[in-house]
Amino acid sequence: MKNTILEFFRRLNVTWERSYEITLQFIRGTLLATFIAVVISDLAECQPFSHYWQVLPDPGGKCRQGYAQLLTLATCNVLTDLLLVIFPIPIILRSGLTVKRKTELILLFSLSLIVVATTLYRVPQIIKDHGSQRSRSLYASVELLFATTAANALVLGSFVRDRGVKKMKFKYDSIAGGSMDRSSGSESRRPTLNKHWGSLEDLARDTGFGIGPALREVESPSNRRFFMPTPVSTMPEGMNSWRFSGQTQPSAAQSHDSLVARDPTQPSRSDSIITPRRVTFFDVGGLLADPNAVRRDSHISNSDPLSPNSVPSPAVPASATGFRRGSAALIQDISGLFNNSLTPKPSIPKLKDASDPSQRRRPSRAPSYAPSTYPTPAEDSELELRDPGGLLSED
């Protein structure tokens, strides 16, 4: 247990001075020495060794009660615990943290003092109890519990506060990130990121877990079934184009990413995240024919510069590459959208007639992908990015 704390200190000291290292070595040596001392006191107290388990002729208190070991252990425990408490204090005091944080840290390290207190309490208790094995085991266990808690409180606390060493998240210098307008700066983006981080989905995604392949396979066909009828009911054109993009395009594409995206076992959580959003979007636009939604839809198609092109098929594999890069890219996109929406909107080209549903629908799918792989001009990406953002804010 103490070694655990010690190793934690050792990890802290990467760039620190030499005296730190020496002290560490000293404490480690002390720990080893105390352990050896305890073992010796345990085994050497009773001189004829076999008397340790001699029952009937009372072998005498030395062999029965093992007080030497108890006292040695208690002394050493108190000593080393105090060492471990005192050792980090100067480091904390010298560090450039706030006073509140410093006291917090010192209190955390001082948890070992509870162990010391337990030890100091249990020794007289056990002696008063004539060294009965019952109380001995009990107090030893209690002490163990405290020691474990103290040793792990630091790390567990860091988990709770969401700090400490994390694994490398997703690459920020991705194409999506590069094509994005970064003028907003990471400072203004951070709140959004934090806000999104809290959700369970993000937690799961950041730990590298996706939903199980079985789950995903169940989900995606249902999704497809879900939004395929929409184009069928309203316009077969759109469906054809969608099909083309979904089925034949990835196989034709040479890009490795699109192939990977179709692999159901690949734990790309973002795919499954995006899909439902798309589905609900389609649903709102097409099936329900809610006037509100239609208006929103048309607004989007209006603001979308890609709609005149109406080439969703090449854009679809791009989606795979862009969004599989993970939650970071997605969140960045979204946060960028929020930021952009604050800035005055550039003139939106009224390129398409909003009354045509077929043209309305396809571009709505396209915009979210386009920025990721095709480094469009800044204005373009801004425009495209605003669409999902508007959707989200209205939700």
Added chain:
Amino acid sequence: MSLYSDPPRLESFRDDKPTLLVCWWITIFCTVIILLRVGGRFVRSERLFVEDRVAALALIPLYLRMGCVHVILIYGTNNAQLDGVHLSEEDLHRKAIASGLVLFSRILYAAT
């Protein structure tokens, strides 16, 4: 020597039962704490530091000790008042074993 006293009176296992239970509970708590720590670290950073390995290794003496304590508490040790109490040969043997295990468990305790 004044430090050493008379042995406590002999107690049956029945009296030791709550102690045993508490010991097991504490052991399980410790296990949970350690596993939380190691698991949480692995989930967050996807690699374990030396300290985590040490913490995980501490589980081994923890459980070995608990096994010893279990046997000790069931069998009883030689640290008891045995005068005037008739013990069977098997009981004596058990107490001998448990007394030997006490040594081992103390070492393991120091290692934990």
